[in-house]
């Protein structure tokens with residue numbers, strides 16, 4: 001199968017940016033569909049990249065931009081849903097793959113990669129996030145026997161510059177001066193590097209034998225939530241007393257966060273006071289996702305460890321801030 005033009009939904013996000021730059025380096029033409037193309041103009045410095053504006057949930061617009069493409073990669077995903085009843089998760093994770101597969105059929109596109117998440121299981125997963133991801137995945141895999149080659153990727157938490165994991169914790173540590181409560185402190189993760197995720201996706205994109213596969217992706221080591229928080233603080237060179245929050249309190253905190261978020265203007269105001277507040281929000285659905293460890297079997301592990309990469313963006317940022325503060329003190333620009 002000739003694959004030289006690939007359309008990527010959600011391609012301007014954290015994983016998408018890495019994937020697009022690796023595809024560009026291989027001379028693949030990528031068309032990113034984004035709701036806000038103007039925010040991602042930096043990607044246009046890459047060769048063979050175009051960014052078009054569309055709401056991917058609008059079938060006609062989606063279909064219009066799939067015309068002429070050889071493959072599609074769906075990276076659209078949300079961690080929080082303001083509706084609280086899961087309808088936002090369903091729209092993004094379950095309904096969108098249904099539209100996408102119809103649009104692929106219309107344009108005779110025979111290769112589709114879907115980004116899901118480790119532990120996604122429509123029957124048993126405790127959160128809307130995990131269940132709806134699985135529903136989308138299951139729907140697509142019906143078509144792997146019907147002429148469209150489908151491969152799904154199921155990573156644990158993904159790290160790398162610009163991630164919403166270590167960066168989120170470093171923001172959190174800044175606003176918890178002395179004592180830092182840690183919800184689900186024993187929950188374990190196998191963080192996987194964004195570059196390894198992108199490499200795996202590209203390798204499978206060109207491999208017809210990947211049709212029908214659901215590929216779990218994990219990093220080489222596992223860590224508890226508590227260990228991750230302690231590691232982040234150590235990289236930032238700050239001291240905090242970490243306390244494992246009992247589950248009842250974690251859940252109460254998550255309910256409070258959802259309640260605050262449901263009051264109009266609270267989230268925009270908090271975002272204004274604490275930039276990135278919304279992304280650092282800990283919802284009830286996040287809490288439920290943390291009820292299961294996010295780890296794979298050894299056979300699914302990727303090579304890069306957090307210790308190889310995370311210090312470069314977490315400690316550097318902190319060192320830069322210290323340096324800026326010092327420059328302010330001596331009044332040098």
Ligand SMILES: NC(=O)c1ccc[n+]([C@@H]2O[C@H](COP(=O)([O-])OP(=O)(O)OC[C@H]3O[C@@H](n4cnc5c(N)ncnc54)[C@H](OP(=O)(O)O)[C@@H]3O)[C@@H](O)[C@H]2O)c1
Pocket residue numbers: 009010011012013014015016033034035036056057074075076077078092115116117118155156157158159164165
């Ligand atoms: N990061 C992780 O640790 C992790 C772990 C496991 C699985 N995943 C999955 O990997 C995928 C990529 O994650 P990421 O970290 O790169 O996320 P991201 O940076 O938030 O990018 C996802 C992109 O999806 C688009 N999007 C979000 N909500 C949408 C909506 N309601 N309708 C239409 N488009 C929407 C956005 O594109 P525009 O704003 O440009 O329209 C966004 O840039 C997601 O499916 C996620 O669930 C991520």
